[in-house]
């Protein structure tokens with residue numbers, strides 16, 4: 001029997017890719033914000049009990065890092081509370097939950113890659129709400145795979161790659177922060193990894209429940225990432241600046257590289273260096289939008 005798969009946030013960067021890739025593996029219910037509002041606990045319960053999925057992939061999240069500073073209660077509802085409700089409902093059904101979290105649960109004071117067990121200390125509201133979501137999932141029991149990742153980009157939605165492309169078309173010079181270090185991750189690569197784990201079997205995936213760092217390897221500053229996007233073009237010039245020169249409402253961790261050994265050892269594969277995926281991404285066509 002084909003399992004029912006519920007994907008939330010299905011119009012988002014990861015959600016769009018993961019829904020597309022999971023379609024062959026079950027009867028897919030791809031819910032965007034209009035069809036399932038994660039800020040509404042009753043709607044979540046009704047959606048899950050109605051669908052009775054064997055797998056829930058929670059790709060929905062409040063991801064506006066700066067806006068979260070002034071919309072903390074909405075960010076908390078979506079990032080902090082909804083994952084716990086999904087986890088409770090998944091437990092009730094004997095379903096598996098796959099949930100995504102972020103390197104922003106860390107304070108960025110480390111200079112070496114963060115392991116899953118490293119102490120968390122978010123610097124901003126978004127990071128705190130995502131950490132609360134992780135705790136809520138854990139409190140519901142060990143029925144979930146939580147994949148922390150970082151710096152998600154793609155050819156759809158709102159992200160750094162598309163912002164740099166737009167600025168590059170408008171300006172001769174762009175100034176980009178060079179003292180924040182992390183790892184760019186193509187949304188499709190994250191979705192492919194998720195789909196590969198699902199394709200290998202839900203029972204096996206459930207046995208591996210826990211928190212994992214799912215990321216490409218290598219490291220970059222935002223400045224290096226921007227330079228890689230612009231490539232060899234002589235225009236625009238990509239000028240390195242400091243975080244202090246680019247103040248934002250939310251503080252960002254200066255370092256967010258995630259150690260991926262636990263993921264690789266557990267699932268038997270990993271993601272390549274981030275530049276390889278960036279090259280694949282920019283060479284690929286934009287998939288047409290799907291209406292849910």
Ligand SMILES: NC(=O)c1ccc[n+]([C@@H]2O[C@H](COP(=O)([O-])OP(=O)(O)OC[C@H]3O[C@@H](n4cnc5c(N)ncnc54)[C@H](OP(=O)(O)O)[C@@H]3O)[C@@H](O)[C@H]2O)c1
Nearest residue numbers: 009011012013014033037038060061063100102149151152
């Ligand atoms: N983006 C990053 O750099 C990054 C880094 C690390 C981890 N992550 C994590 O990766 C996961 C996926 O993020 P993403 O990059 O795919 O973000 P995204 O492109 O912003 O997608 C998130 C989706 O969630 C939807 N959403 C927002 N509020 C909602 C609500 N109340 N109910 C239902 N859906 C709602 C958004 O819809 P609207 O567009 O209509 O608001 C959007 O389609 C999240 O857990 C995120 O925390 C992301």
